[in-house]
Amino acid sequence: GQNIDQPTEMTATEGAIVQINCTYQTSGFNGLFWYQQHAGEAPTFLSYNVLDGLEEKGRFSSFLSRSKGYSYLLLKELQMKDSASYLCASLDSNYQLIWGAGTKLIIKP
């Protein structure tokens, strides 16, 4: 079956760095997405990786290893506003999105 695994909850300190991991098993692969969802708000697109390696966008970076079925989202210089849920989703061979349950990130001062 198809499956996405990510931690349920993580806690980090303001100003620090946190890495949110995601492992996936899907029928075929057409890329890996990360979305951010603040409580009570719409999920918003953060990143898309289809090739191996690290892609950096300001304080956020996303990494992909296709051979390992593994991705992570790296958040640097954490701010209180980064407290949110982070959703990992894999695009399978039929261009269907397979979603993880999300990681709730709590930032403490």
Added chain:
Amino acid sequence: ETGVTQTPRHLVMGMTNKKSLKCEQHLGHNAMYWYKQSAKKPLELMFVYNFKEQTENNSVPSRFSPECPNSSHLFLHLHTLQPEDSALYLCASSQGELTGANVLTFGAGSRLTVL
């Protein structure tokens, strides 16, 4: 307005009621989606419409009935729901087939409580 707008934001209904959720997108997208989001569970795709035609129905119970009158509007009609249907219902749109270039744009959701 821009983006994807959902109304109402909150809805409480009894099991015998009939209500509808509305979604409107101002992005010129051709595909629209309904998702169900329950606490600590992955997003569940319910329905997909592409150019107003339903292209996906993920074994959703008939008490949920979608309607897509045009590419900008999507409705979810609800009747005789069960308490386990209480969840956040998210509408999303995309330019076309999902790829790295075409990503989902979500609305803020309609929080549904079934008593």
